[in-house]
Amino acid sequence: MKLTIFNGSPRGKGSNTKILLDHFTRGFTEIAHTGENGETIPNKIDLAYLAKVRDMEEYVEMFREAERVLLAFPLYTDAMPGIVKHFIESLEPLCGMKNNPEIGFIVQSGFPEPAHSRYVEKYLEKLAARLHCKYLGTVVKGGVEGIQVQPPGMTKKLFDSFYRLGLEFGKTGAFDDGILRSLAPRERLSGFVRFVLTILSPTGLPNFYWNRQLKKNNAFDKRFARPYQGKVAEVPKV
Amino acid sequence: MKITILNGNPDGRNTDFDLFIEKLSIFLDKEQKKVRHLKLRGMDIKYCNGCWGCWVKTPGECQFPDDSKTVCEEVINSDLVLFASPMIMGFTSALLKKTMDKLIPLLHPYIEFVRKECHHRKRYDKYPKIGLLLDKTGADEEDVAITVSIFERFALNFKNRLNFVEYTTHPVQEVMNEINNL
Numbered sequence: 001m002k003l004t005i006f007n008g009s010p011r012g013k014g015s016n017t018k019i020l021l022d023h024f025t026r027g028f029t030e031i032a033h034t035g036e037n038g039e040t041i042p043n044k045i046d047l048a049y050l051a052k053v054r055d056m057e058e059y060v061e062m063f064r065e066a067e068r069v070l071l072a073f074p075l076y077t078d079a080m081p082g083i084v085k086h087f088i089e090s091l092e093p094l095c096g097m098k099n100n101p102e103i104g105f106i107v108q109s110g111f112p113e114p115a116h117s118r119y120v121e122k123y124l125e126k127l128a129a130r131l132h133c134k135y136l137g138t139v140v141k142g143g144v145e146g147i148q149v150q151p152p153g154m155t156k157k158l159f160d161s162f163y164r165l166g167l168e169f170g171k172t173g174a175f176d177d178g179i180l181r182s183l184a185p186r187e188r189l190s191g192f193v194r195f196v197l198t199i200l201s202p203t204g205l206p207n208f209y210w211n212r213q214l215k216k217n218n219a220f221d222k223r224f225a226r227p228y229q230g231k232v233a234e235v236p237k238v
Numbered sequence: 239m240k241i242t243i244l245n246g247n248p249d250g251r252n253t254d255f256d257l258f259i260e261k262l263s264i265f266l267d268k269e270q271k272k273v274r275h276l277k278l279r280g281m282d283i284k285y286c287n288g289c290w291g292c293w294v295k296t297p298g299e300c301q302f303p304d305d306s307k308t309v310c311e312e313v314i315n316s317d318l319v320l321f322a323s324p325m326i327m328g329f330t331s332a333l334l335k336k337t338m339d340k341l342i343p344l345l346h347p348y349i350e351f352v353r354k355e356c357h358h359r360k361r362y363d364k365y366p367k368i369g370l371l372l373d374k375t376g377a378d379e380e381d382v383a384i385t386v387s388i389f390e391r392f393a394l395n396f397k398n399r400l401n402f403v404e405y406t407t408h409p410v411q412e413v414m415n416e417i418n419n420l
Contacts (some may be wrong), residue, residue, distance in 0.1 A: 035285045074288065077392055078395060082285050083332075084287050089326050111357075112356060119384070122384050126381065130328060180378060189354075189356070194351055197351075198351065207347075207349075219296070222298075225298040228310050228311045228314045229315075229362065
């Protein structure tokens with residue numbers, strides 16, 4: 001089975017999306033299938049980073065030739081990042097064509113709740129229909145922003161889940177419903193978690209991730225800056 | 239009342255869309271509204287690269303120089319921002335979306351609970367009202383409903399609500415009425 005993956009993170013190879021995809025593809029490529037003549041054909045991936053927007057024509061060609069596509073991206077202002085929308089618009093000539101690939105999606109967010117991503121999920125399902133692609137579903141995962149700085153013990157379960165997701169996808173060509181549910185067990189934080197975070201708020205602990213970076217950059221004292229307060233912009237002539 | 243129109247029409251050949259906005263701007267101007275019409279396709283707006291420099295290095299502004307600073311200045315000092323775009327592949331244009339991504343500096347990285355959900359805290363005291371103007375040529379009702387639902391979420395994160403949705407198939411006066419009723 002061959003899978004064409006588009007990493008739609010603006011951070012490209014430095015992205016959290018890449019980390020999740022690495023675990024997914026580790027599982028996916030462990031699987032092999034038997035060919036028509038009894039030969040063993042290992043699963044393969046083809047990978048593109050949409051952050052390289054200059055290569056968009058090449059990506060459209062990759063999409064056109066793909067058997068199955070996985071488009072993964074972080075949630076940006078409640079939808080897909082601008083580069084991903086640019087890619088989607090580049091696919092417009094393929095609308096209504098026969099033999100477009102099957103397509104699945106991964107949407108990850110910094111917000112811990114899957115609820116934030118459900119709106120763009122509806123868009124993605126409609127996009128698959130618009131392209132006449134068989135819709136394979138959308139993996140939604142919240143709370144991903146800190147995974148590059150979290151200790152291994154905090155990310156093991158998440159990475160294992162993406163590995164198993166890739167493994168099952170490699171076998172069946174579909175997302176495993178049970179793993180999908182385990183990645184988004186509840187749409188919003190429980191009242192207890194919200195209560196604890198609210199209590200901890202004055203201590204600054206919930207903002208530790210941001211404060212650490214602000215201090216590292218000598219910007220902590222300016223964290224509440226309002227650089228545009230009351231300003232009137234000079235609008236460039238167009 | 240200060241109004242900023244973010245014109246996300248990427249195609250200069252789509253003159254009907256631009257003419258609609260220009261007519262709207264003239265009408266608003268006649269009613270003593272202060273209007274800034276930003277044609278985004280003529281501005282140098284880079285894609286957000288997700289570095290979060292606008293939160294942790296130069297708080298409140300993108301660390302890379304481009305015209306998104308102009309957009310941020312106009313937006314945060316407006317009473318109303320009209321997000322305007324043709325529907326392309328079932329949603330507003332990539333041009334408008336990349337501009338929306340660059341509004342992130344106007345919010346604070348810290349999180350608060352709103353409607354029992356995590357959302358970013360305010361950076362400024364006041365945020366503009368939000369309107370949406372769509373050219374829905376080539377889109378169906380489901381596309382419009384999905385787009386509106388995403389803009390309702392965007393408005394919630396932008397410390398306000400989506401005040402109205404209008405279409406370029408309607409008379410300009412109808413958009414005027416929506417604005418005057420705010």
